[in-house]
Amino acid sequence: MDFISILSIFVLACFVGYYVVWSVTPSLHTPLMSVTNAISSVIVVGALIASAAAESVGSKWLGLVAVALASVNIFGGFAVTQRMLSMYRKKERKDA
Amino acid sequence: MHEAAATPAWVLLAYLISGVCFILALRGLSSPESSRRGNLTGMFGMAIAVGTTLAIHQVASLPEVAGAILIGGGIGLVTARKIQMTAMPQLVAAFHSLVGMAAVLVGAAAYLNPEAFGIGVRITPIATPSFVSILPVSRIEMGLGVAIGAITFSGSVIAFLKLNGNMSGKPILLPLRHVINLGTVVAILALIAYFLTDQDPWVFFTIAGLSFAIGFLLIIPIGGADMPVVISMLNSYSGWAAAAMGFTLHNSAMIITGALVGSSGAILSYIMCRAMNRSFISVIAGGFGGDSTAAGGAAAIDRPYKRGSAEDAAFLMSQADQVIIVPGYGMAVSQAQHALREMADLLKKEGARVKYAIHPVAGRMPGHMNVLLAEANVPYDEVFELEDINSEFAQTDVAFVIGANDVTNPAAKTDKSSPIYGMPVLDVEKARTVLFVKRSMGGVGYAGVDNELFYRDNTMMLLADAKKMVEEIVKNLG
Numbered sequence: 001m002d003f004i005s006i007l008s009i010f011v012l013a014c015f016v017g018y019y020v021v022w023s024v025t026p027s028l029h030t031p032l033m034s035v036t037n038a039i040s041s042v043i044v045v046g047a048l049i050a051s052a053a054a055e056s057v058g059s060k061w062l063g064l065v066a067v068a069l070a071s072v073n074i075f076g077g078f079a080v081t082q083r084m085l086s087m088y089r090k091k092e093r094k095d096a
Numbered sequence: 097m098h099e100a101a102a103t104p105a106w107v108l109l110a111y112l113i114s115g116v117c118f119i120l121a122l123r124g125l126s127s128p129e130s131s132r133r134g135n136l137t138g139m140f141g142m143a144i145a146v147g148t149t150l151a152i153h154q155v156a157s158l159p160e161v162a163g164a165i166l167i168g169g170g171i172g173l174v175t176a177r178k179i180q181m182t183a184m185p186q187l188v189a190a191f192h193s194l195v196g197m198a199a200v201l202v203g204a205a206a207y208l209n210p211e212a213f214g215i216g217v218r219i220t221p222i223a224t225p226s227f228v229s230i231l232p233v234s235r236i237e238m239g240l241g242v243a244i245g246a247i248t249f250s251g252s253v254i255a256f257l258k259l260n261g262n263m264s265g266k267p268i269l270l271p272l273r274h275v276i277n278l279g280t281v282v283a284i285l286a287l288i289a290y291f292l293t294d295q296d297p298w299v300f301f302t303i304a305g306l307s308f309a310i311g312f313l314l315i316i317p318i319g320g321a322d323m324p325v326v327i328s329m330l331n332s333y334s335g336w337a338a339a340a341m342g343f344t345l346h347n348s349a350m351i352i353t354g355a356l357v358g359s360s361g362a363i364l365s366y367i368m369c370r371a372m373n374r375s376f377i378s379v380i381a382g383g384f385g386g387d388s389t390a391a392g393g394a395a396a397i398d399r400p401y402k403r404g405s406a407e408d409a410a411f412l413m414s415q416a417d418q419v420i421i422v423p424g425y426g427m428a429v430s431q432a433q434h435a436l437r438e439m440a441d442l443l444k445k446e447g448a449r450v451k452y453a454i455h456p457v458a459g460r461m462p463g464h465m466n467v468l469l470a471e472a473n474v475p476y477d478e479v480f481e482l483e484d485i486n487s488e489f490a491q492t493d494v495a496f497v498i499g500a501n502d503v504t505n506p507a508a509k510t511d512k513s514s515p516i517y518g519m520p521v522l523d524v525e526k527a528r529t530v531l532f533v534k535r536s537m538g539g540v541g542y543a544g545v546d547n548e549l550f551y552r553d554n555t556m557m558l559l560a561d562a563k564k565m566v567e568e569i570v571k572n573l574g
Contacts, residue, residue: 001108001346003233010339013352016119017359024125026456026481029364029463030184031135032125033331036357037191039118039138040338043198045111045149046213046345050205051161052153053212059205060157064164066201069194071168072175077191078139079176080184084467085135088128091475 031084038077044070103152108348110148115352117141122356128476145349181471182428185327185460186260192330193252196311199245199337200304203238206344207300210234213345230295234344239288241340242300243307248333250311255326258315259460265320273317274381280310318379324368325379327461332361364462371456371482373508373519401537404556406568409496409531412556414573416493418449420485422522423465424458426499426535432563433472436498439566440474442573451488452479453522455503486523495527497549499562501534505547515545530555533565 024032047070050063117137124134150161179187207230210216215238216228230238257263270276287303318326339354341347369376413419421440427433440450452474458465469479489495497504500522507514508521524530532555549555558565 001348006343006346006348006351009348010343010351010355013115013355014359016352017122017356018363020119020122020356021360021363024122025127026367027454027463027466027476027479028125028128028131029367030188030461030467031131032122032360032463033188033327033364033461034184034191035121035125035135035138036331036335036360037188037195039121039142039353040195040334040357041198042114042118042142042145042350042353043195043202043338043341045145045347045350046202046206046341047198048146048149048161049153049213049345050202050209051157051164052150053209056209056212059209059212062201062205062208064157064160066198066205067161067164068168069198069201071165072172073168073191073194073198074142074172075169076172076176076187078135078142079173080179080187081135082132083176084181084184084470085128085131087467087470087473088131088476089470089473090128091477 027088028085031081034077034084035081038074038081041070041073041077044074103346107148107152110144111347111349112352114141114145114148114349117144118349118353118356122360141349181468182431183260184464184467185323186256188461189252189256189259189327189330192327192334193249193256195334196245196248196250196252196337199334199341200242200249202341203242203245203344204300204304206234206238207242215344232292235291235295236288237340237343239291239300239303241337241344242304243284243288244333244340245337246304246307247311247314248330248337250308251315251326251333252311252330254312254315255323255330258320259323259327265323267319268316270313270317273313277310277313280306280313284310314380317381322372322374322379323460324457324462325365325372325374325376328361328364328368329380330361332358332365335359335361368457368462371520373516399551401551402553402556404531404558406558406560406565407572408556409558409565410569410572412529412531413443413448413494413496413569414446416443416448418451418488418492419443419494419496420489420492420524420527421450421452422495422497422500422504422524423452423454423469424498424500424503425460425464426501426533427562428459428464428468429499430562430564432498432566433468433474435563435566435570437469437472437474439570439573440478442570446573448493450478451485453482453485454479455482455500455520455522458500458503482520482522489523489526492527494529494531495524496531496533497524498533498566501547502545504549505545507545507548511548525549525552525554528554531558532556533558533560533562535559535561 047066121134121138124130206213215234220226335357342350504524508516508519
């Protein structure tokens with residue numbers, strides 16, 4: 001991919017992000033933060049590439065530490081989001 | 097670049113799919129019903145991204161990688177399960193710092209071993225040993241990625257310490273801080289430009305070091321009241337850091353995610369600023385909203401006010417047709433949300449309509465109150481945002497303010513000299529009676545201003561710990 005195609009993806013994704021985030025209901029802003037946290041850990045891809053490369057020991061260990069940090073975020077972020085979302089309930093209709 | 101050009105098409109498609117999954121994950125949050133499925137889609141997207149990466153690289157060190165994932169994942173899962181919902185802001189700040197640090201580490205790894213990332217060209221001069229030159233575009237992207245990552249890391253660590261109470265919420269104001277900050281930012285940008293011509297280690301590590309410093313310097317002057325903005329802003333930065341790394345690695349999943357997270361944080365910061373009637377620049381400049389007491393506040397303390405008991409409150413509310421509960425961070429601190437739900441249930445049995453009104457900056461992060469109420473099993477269709485409920489106070493018998501203060505202050509509408517003038521507030525004073533739960537008359541809100549509401553004829557102050565007061569009311573209702 002050349003720089004211009006990457007830039008195009010980026011700019012379009014910013015627009016998508018803008019419209020998608022405005023449609024998020026304010027009551028779910030905390031889960032929004034924790035889930036964006038989890039997905040921004042897709043940076044783990046870079047960490048995996050670094051730790052996969054055997055020829056540079058320093059780079060490999062930096063990669064491994066980054067994999068561990070990003071994993072905390074991925075598992076923790078998605079799990080805590082799921083925990084929060086499972087608490088949102090509608091009124092039980094039998095009361096009404 | 098050479099490796100990227102040789103990347104098989106299915107890999108590019110897989111990263112694209114994973115990016116789309118992340119878009120759907122955020123899209124799901126438009127309503128609570130679709131949100132759980134959205135979150136699962138997000139997990140699926142992450143699994144695709146990780147799986148694809150592992151599949152195309154001959155991972156020589158698979159056991160180590162698996163170990164790192166297990167350790168990190170284990171810590172993450174345990175934390176996610178144990179964390180108190182009141183501590184969500186700290187947790188999110190801590191998570192942001194990890195994204196920032198991961199970005200710095202990936203950047204450093206790419207710097208040390210550019211060939212593995214396909215961003216280096218091996219140059220073999222005749223006289224000197226061969227070395228790998230990093231592509232110019234990649235140098236800029238890498239420099240920016242590491243800088244943003246480092247700012248995210250150190251900024252989030254400070255935000256975490258402030259939110260967790262390890263550090264005072266008071267703004268720390270260094271002399272000449274604007275000059276120092278501006279100078280550091282300029283130096284970082286200049287070094288990134290210089291990095292183009294010289295890829296010596298000192299340039300790279302000075303960029304990282306200065307960026308760690310500026311993250312720290314940027315957040316220490318910001319007071320506790322502005323934390324919702326700070327945490328949203330750091331959310332945004334963590335996104336831009338991921339995007340910059342995506343540029344370096346030519347990875348569409350990272351770029352899409354980075355753009356999503358970056359805009360999400362930016363929009364949340366904007367919403368928070370608007371809810372406090374503060375400009376983004378003035379928040380960043382800092383110095384606002386410590387635990388200080390305003391000069392005007394002290395003088396007003398002697399004014400007469402009406403004090404009520406739990407019994408009075410229970411009686412008033414049991415007679416009411418409609419009660420609107422206005423919770424704030426004080427409710428969370430005293431863990432009163434469960435008792436509050438119990439109180440609401442009893443009131444409903446007495447025939448009252450109960451609603452909750454949430455100000456956008458109630459709590460320490462966007463949407464914090466909603467989560468706390470959801471945790472206490474308050475149905476989300478009883479919880480309303482400021483603009484949806486404000487017109488209803490006039491037809492409400494009792495407004496029950498618990499742990500909120502500045503967001504109910506009528507001075508924001510009338511008093512031009514007030515520091516919170518112009519901030520959108522909940523019109524609680526329009527209710528027939530206002531019950532205001534507060535620990536004591538002395539304290540003022542985060543903004544350090546006295547609240548006119550306390551001394552109104554239709555206000556009854558309930559001076560006690562929020563949880564104890566609500567429990568007392570429950571006893572009197574039962």
